[in-house]
Amino acid sequence: MSNEFAVQFTPQEMIVVAGARTLENNKVVFAGTGLPMVAITLAQLTHAPGIIPVFEAGAVGSLLTRGLPLSVGCSRTTSKAMYLQGLNSAFELAQRGYCDYGFIGGAEIDMYGNLNSTMIGAFPEGYQKPALRLPGSGGASDMASSCERTIIIMVHEKRRFTEKLNYLTSPGYLDGSSGARQRAGLVGQGPYRVITTRAVLGFDEETRRMKLLATLPGETVSSVQENTGFELLVDPNVREFEPPTQEEIRLIREEIDPHGYFIKRKA
Amino acid sequence: MSNEFAVQFTPQEMIVVAGARTLENNKVVFAGTGLPMVAITLAQLTHAPGIIPVFEAGAVGSLLTRGLPLSVGCSRTTSKAMYLQGLNSAFELAQRGYCDYGFIGGAEIDMYGNLNSTMIGAFPEGYQKPALRLPGSGGASDMASSCERTIIIMVHEKRRFTEKLNYLTSPGYLDGSSGARQRAGLVGQGPYRVITTRAVLGFDEETRRMKLLATLPGETVSSVQENTGFELLVDPNVREFEPPTQEEIRLIREEIDPHGYFIKRKA
Amino acid sequence: MLWSGLSPEEARSFLVNKDKSKKDKRMGLSEAINAFVQDGHTLGLAGFVNSRQPVAAVHEIIRQGRKNLTLAFHSAGLSAEYLAGAMALDENRFSIKRFEFAYWGIELFGISSMLRYLSENGKVELEDWSNFNMSARFKAGAMGLPFIPCRSPMGSDVLRANRSKIIDCPFTGSPVAVVPACHPNVALIHVQEADIYGNCRIEGPLFTCPEIALASAHTIVTCERLVEHDEMTREPNLINIPFFAVDAVVELPFGAYPGHCHGHYYFDEVHIREFRCAEESFRKGERKALVDYYSRYILEPHDTDGFIGQVPYSQLRYIRQIEKRDFSLLNGK
């Protein structure tokens, strides 16, 4: 039964399942707060028990079996940790090359996988008085800079998938030109996947433009494009992403986030 | 009785006593191996129990009551330590300004308090094939660079007190010109005292040249000058340094270095 | 070049001239804040988001009132939020001039009402950094370096919104960002354990607390409990902040409440939501809830014990219980 597809699930549950499935076993994953933590926990409980999480507050290699952390600085990130220092140490591990993936979110994304989590308004002139002030980079821009690849998790709305960011917080492929990241001095290779409430996307190797790889249940290539503020490339083998299994949904609802901290029961 | 002067003592014992008396209570002293460790132990056991030693291997604030360390990396440096990291941490404390004094030695010294502990031979052309190769800088040059003041401990021989060093390992006042250390990028103020087997010396504030402050028992201004390879300035108030007390000698011989590791019984 | 707090040269000479002896540094919180925190100062806020934030110290600063502070931190939640709320309520009594920071929010509990209020109304200067940037700035300060290289976030607008520079690596020729040291006038740090001399033992993630302590001119430590000096030195490898980087030690159980303190208590979600609701209604134009909150929990109680005394015992018991139960499961002790 448990490998049968679930019938009812929310977009947040779908995104967590898609995120978890994207993670390879035995890789080092530098995780931002919120949905990435839920997805890593799900992956550790299913196909990827050997994932090695890194949290910017300091914990490395934890098993997230002590209750879902409500923050990357919370004590639950330290369960069975194999290294426990602080922010400098965690970011230096990424800068050195120890972190295969960074797993982050943002408020806006452009076609080259650059993210904004700082402000809505005019930059630089309006920086000191933005229309809407967001929390700021945190460690996301550092993960995007120095983890070898980045996995991005986003709510898929047209205003968030935008031609031009209000502010570039976390570097993706920058202007998309060949070697742009290297010229800027970045060491990681850049964005690998964008997991959204509607689709799983990657990036074209030639143009570094965002490319639709799979549509989530209920979506089509054109529904995804309609909800995207720039033109998507579409993979010739674009496919329909498999829905969550009953077991995945059970794990999320009963074991990982029973109180619905990050995964609300209603969409 | 114990505050009476000792009658018999060796030059090494005298130098350790002079070194210990130079140390102020409650100051942070970054100590090199050998005689500086003995002098700090003696100071902690006499007038300066609050001295805070720093050892480059990592220990800070130790009480040297667990037996004389035979190395700055030895476990005896960690007794009652209040911080215990590694080399980077210790040198960073000095670079930051936490270390009032660095306490070091060398094989050669010039009139500006620069030291050589690297090689005898022609530099740079003979660097790869020196006439005599010494152990090298170790942490001495770092202490001389970044501790606020430096106390130097030396065997006083003419060939060691030289007009021109074979190699400048640990910076003193460099060429002696005003502001030379600052122009070179050094943060500490430079040499404070030179404690030798014959004398206690300081530096003239105007010229930064070495200046005789006190002669050790058995020495005179001219005997010190004769054993010095450059012209010494002589303090107008030059005095005779008081001999070791019986108690100081007892501490050295019976409590601090009973096996004579650093303080040989014969000169 | 603006050096908020101390310049590298000032920071060095301040420390050189300071008494670094091992002495009893116990103080009352009010006395410590009064002695070290002055108008115009740059404060280094330690902790991380809502974990081990120096909440008690921040409340005391609000009680005493200060003007034109600069706040420097990587990621803060409650400590920045409380200070900003005090400014929002009465700028003549308490004010902040400038923020140097990477993230300000309350994670799970939402984005910051006060960051929105102050910035969208143009009331403060903001300087934008990444978490690594700010951590590296404190680290450079702790190391006695005027700057340190940091490879992130190159190519971003963050580096255009701050004082970092890009140089070519003298060895590889590749571009690399360099960030200037940060030397706050005063560091505010909450830890689990300290001795009377200021040696501190942090359990769990260290965040950037040791670096902030070592980089600052003065450091005020609040701790859940004082431990005997002999107990502290029995395991020197566990001492994270050495005594000579600390100026005041204040024993204050629940000093990070309503935030989280590893091994002692978890977040109090109930209280944090109460505070955040009051702030959010202020941002939307309704002052009363926030005025009431500050009166009841910060200004009228006079001290931390008074604040904690206002919190229902059941909440305190619950947050201790869930934190300690997790630990006993984990550690088998």
Add this chain to the structure above:
Amino acid sequence: MLWSGLSPEEARSFLVNKDKSKKDKRMGLSEAINAFVQDGHTLGLAGFVNSRQPVAAVHEIIRQGRKNLTLAFHSAGLSAEYLAGAMALDENRFSIKRFEFAYWGIELFGISSMLRYLSENGKVELEDWSNFNMSARFKAGAMGLPFIPCRSPMGSDVLRANRSKIIDCPFTGSPVAVVPACHPNVALIHVQEADIYGNCRIEGPLFTCPEIALASAHTIVTCERLVEHDEMTREPNLINIPFFAVDAVVELPFGAYPGHCHGHYYFDEVHIREFRCAEESFRKGERKALVDYYSRYILEPHDTDGFIGQVPYSQLRYIRQIEKRDFSLLNGK
């Protein structure tokens, strides 16, 4: 620019492509040296002077023979001495091309016979650094930075005898030295405790062992004892080297003998003097004592247990006793 070992770019891509999974890394010492140490490699020698030096690993390299190695360390005693002695005895079997170092001597036991022999005969390249320089170079490597600033020893000849550069601080304008990262091909590290995955717990001074492990392409750890993984993770704040920086874990009691290993055994002065006498007579032209020493203690025993078996039990007992007695006095345990 010469990058002995790996350049920063090579070091990054090597690590990126490496399997970093948590797996059982126990190996025999001979297998580990054979797998990772190649001719022409740069080896990072951890420990400090004669404390926690990787003596057992170094002996095995001598047994297997290697050519044209570069040795990088801050302060070494025995490990450099043993390798250099092997070269002095037979350059066709074992040779060192280059040293990057700050101090090479045996402290109390005198200056190095082998440094004198090799350098005064012009047999090796030397690059001179300070202890802080070398520590900072490993630290830059561990941090993933191509260089790091270091304020010492400015104005000295040391900085003229190496590849460091002086730049003007981009913020203060003052001159500051910058030193290039050091990424050895292989780090050799001896610790007290490790688990089978390579997590290491160091007791006492850390020296620069964590930085060297994190900076190197491969790390071989020898340990006094293997501990259970669950015991190791019970106190994650005490883990100094994380598993993914380690490639081989070899349980080898007395792996730093005749040097000192904090908490386990003190220097064996008797044996160190025996070795040093043999070396010093070699330097003065008499080969036999050194040939005999290497035969008896390194080549014929085949492995570390064989070497330790050649040492009188009374010496082993004594050095354990004085180290452990000191600890029990100190810690009351």
